Amino acid sequence: MDHHVEGKWRSCAKPENIERLGMRSATKTAGDVAGAPVAGLDDSELVRRVRAGDRTAFTGLVRRHGGALLRLARVFVHDEAVAEEVVQDAWMAVLEGLDGFEGRSSFKTWLYRILANRARTRATREGRTVPFSALAGVDDGAPALDPERFDDAGAWRDPPVGWTDETPERLALAAETRAVMESAVAALPPAQRAVLVLRDEDGLEAEEICNLLDITVTNQRVLLHRARTHVRQAIEAHMRGGSRC
Amino acid sequence: MLTCREITDLVTEYAEGNLSLLDSIRFHMHIGMCRSCRRYVRQVKATAGALGLLPTPEMPPELELELVRRFESWKRARG
Numbered sequence: 001m002d003h004h005v006e007g008k009w010r011s012c013a014k015p016e017n018i019e020r021l022g023m024r025s026a027t028k029t030a031g032d033v034a035g036a037p038v039a040g041l042d043d044s045e046l047v048r049r050v051r052a053g054d055r056t057a058f059t060g061l062v063r064r065h066g067g068a069l070l071r072l073a074r075v076f077v078h079d080e081a082v083a084e085e086v087v088q089d090a091w092m093a094v095l096e097g098l099d100g101f102e103g104r105s106s107f108k109t110w111l112y113r114i115l116a117n118r119a120r121t122r123a124t125r126e127g128r129t130v131p132f133s134a135l136a137g138v139d140d141g142a143p144a145l146d147p148e149r150f151d152d153a154g155a156w157r158d159p160p161v162g163w164t165d166e167t168p169e170r171l172a173l174a175a176e177t178r179a180v181m182e183s184a185v186a187a188l189p190p191a192q193r194a195v196l197v198l199r200d201e202d203g204l205e206a207e208e209i210c211n212l213l214d215i216t217v218t219n220q221r222v223l224l225h226r227a228r229t230h231v232r233q234a235i236e237a238h239m240r241g242g243s244r245c
Numbered sequence: 246m247l248t249c250r251e252i253t254d255l256v257t258e259y260a261e262g263n264l265s266l267l268d269s270i271r272f273h274m275h276i277g278m279c280r281s282c283r284r285y286v287r288q289v290k291a292t293a294g295a296l297g298l299l300p301t302p303e304m305p306p307e308l309e310l311e312l313v314r315r316f317e318s319w320k321r322a323r324g
Contacts, residue, residue, distance in 0.1 A: 053320045066304035095319045154248025159281035168294025200296035225257035232292040
């Protein structure tokens, strides 16, 4: 592996070079000649082609999983540049380990585990984070929802108000609620954010999340519950008239 | 009989399909009768669903380029 890459790749990232290599933003793949042939192929087929040295197949995999991988890296490390390095390391580890990948788990599972290991090593080495298992216990104290909203018998004193639209599609499409959700997620404690991102944004199964974050099933459930409660509350505060949460 | 407060505590377990059969029945009995809790449950589910529809972050083009470059070196090294 060469060590002088930093400066080199920064300098070659001009738009014309990007065009030349057939690499364009993932959102602009429509009509992209390089991306088109692999779009319909599943991961295992792409992996097979990458083994044979097919660059288009590799970029296909990178585009398919790259954004989600970056999001996963951000769960472990806060610094954006470090997150990108972790992603890069992970893809290199994928290439190095490709011949040993037997397809017993899905490619995505394998890829995510590689990234999580790299990110954890990196974060530990830099002393930037404590394990999620340690964080998971910390914010376990207070009830997820303000107890003042209920009377002594546990019935609503301050019931939820109706939202203008209570479908996922409208919440995600409306720029305002999307921004509210994104900032609410960003403001969550790290372990809650990690679980929410993996479960709700990425759609991973609970068991896989426990593996990746090295937390117990109980922790995963509590963290997800608290995180969802917070994000719903942020939307409610917004719907009630922009009061801050 | 579950209270409204208990419903808000159990909503994630409910939505995730983790409730026991008995708790699930009690949960349904409550929300069948309580409009506010029905609304609450709907909102939590909509929130979780909406999070899944948020756009995935984009890979910076420079990062993609670097990966392709590395792929080429990897390929060369393999011979």
